[in-house]
Amino acid sequence: MTYAQSGVRRHVARHQVQEAAVHAFDAQLATGTPQPVPAVVAVDGIAEFIGISHGTAGPWLHEPARIGLHAAEGESWLVDVTESGSHLIDGPHETDADLHGSASNLLLALHGRLPLDNLRSEGDRATLENLVNWPDLD
Numbered sequence: 001m002t003y004a005q006s007g008v009r010r011h012v013a014r015h016q017v018q019e020a021a022v023h024a025f026d027a028q029l030a031t032g033t034p035q036p037v038p039a040v041v042a043v044d045g046i047a048e049f050i051g052i053s054h055g056t057a058g059p060w061l062h063e064p065a066r067i068g069l070h071a072a073e074g075e076s077w078l079v080d081v082t083e084s085g086s087h088l089i090d091g092p093h094e095t096d097a098d099l100h101g102s103a104s105n106l107l108l109a110l111h112g113r114l115p116l117d118n119l120r121s122e123g124d125r126a127t128l129e130n131l132v133n134w135p136d137l138d
Helices: 008-030 038-056 103-110 126-134
Strands: 065-071 078-080 083-091 097-103 119-123
Touching: 008 038, 008 103, 038 065, 038 078, 038 083, 038 103, 065 103, 065 126, 097 103, 097 126, 103 126, 119 126
Parallel strands: 065 097
Antiparallel strands: 065 078, 078 083, 097 119
């Protein structure tokens, strides 16, 4: 199988769009002119962040939980966090905590660029704080 056939290029390109969007926000914030991440980029970025960044972050060191992320643009994600990491799940399920906001604000909070106070939260606040602070990279 060649590099082109493996799909690696597509995944790298997808990730680079996310990196560019978050770092563009950083640069805009530094100049005092922050702009939201475009919705189509942010929606894809949330799924990628949960699947890649959280999906490879190692074990969740807290009580297992189910968290709902709800973008004002109409997209929603259900995330199970357990000792085996995070996993996107399908279907309606009860949640322990939920975050609501624009896709941009959700993505930027997951990346640690915006505080949770920029989003509407429901349920267990500690679980949401653990989510946005995981993995601990300090």
